Amino acid sequence: MLSNVNLSKDLQMLAFGGRVTIIGSRGSIEINPRDTMAKESSIMGVALFFxxxxxxxxxxxxxxxxxxxxxxxxxxxxxxxxxxxxxxxxxxxxxxxxxxxxxxxx
Structure with a gap:
């Protein structure tokens, strides 16, 4: 939730191979792609209404x-x-x- 506030911190806290699932955001955000590359992690967006x-x-x-x-x-x-x-x-x-x-x- 609130990925526009938390995503950057979430990516830094992930374990190797971890995944962040985004189900809420109130705006755009800029992230450092190295935070996902260094841990071979992924970001997945989900629209629950589907x-x-x-x-x-x-x-x-x-x-x-x-x-x-x-x-x-x-x-x-x-x-x-x-x-x-x-x-x-x-x-x-x-x-x-x-x-x-x-x-x-x-």
Whole structure:
């Protein structure tokens, strides 16, 4: 997410042969291609709205399995009650610097 802010740092942190998957960006970015060459890594862009219902189901199952196993640990940032969803959306767009996922609660 926010590859226009994080991609350069993401590429520097990758392991040899690693891959960065971009699923969100709010603008362009300039990167140093040597950050991918030195680690023989790759960058892949994904548009989730092209996924089939079966792919969405498989993705959700894999994410859930990773959280259950403990190797996937999402960072939770701001939390809003469901009736403040409009404020949450506003803050995501207007407030710079993402720190974790924004969560709506019941």
């Amino acid at each position: 996924a089939t219902p079966e792919e969405n189901k498989e993705c959700a199952a894999l994410l859930y399995a990773g959280m259950e196993a403990g190797w996937l640990r999402p960072v939770v940032g701001s939390q809003y009650p469901l009736d403040k969803a409009a404020q949450a959306h506003h803050d995501i767009i207007e407030c710079p610097g993402a720190a974790g996922k924004t969560v709506l609660t019941m």
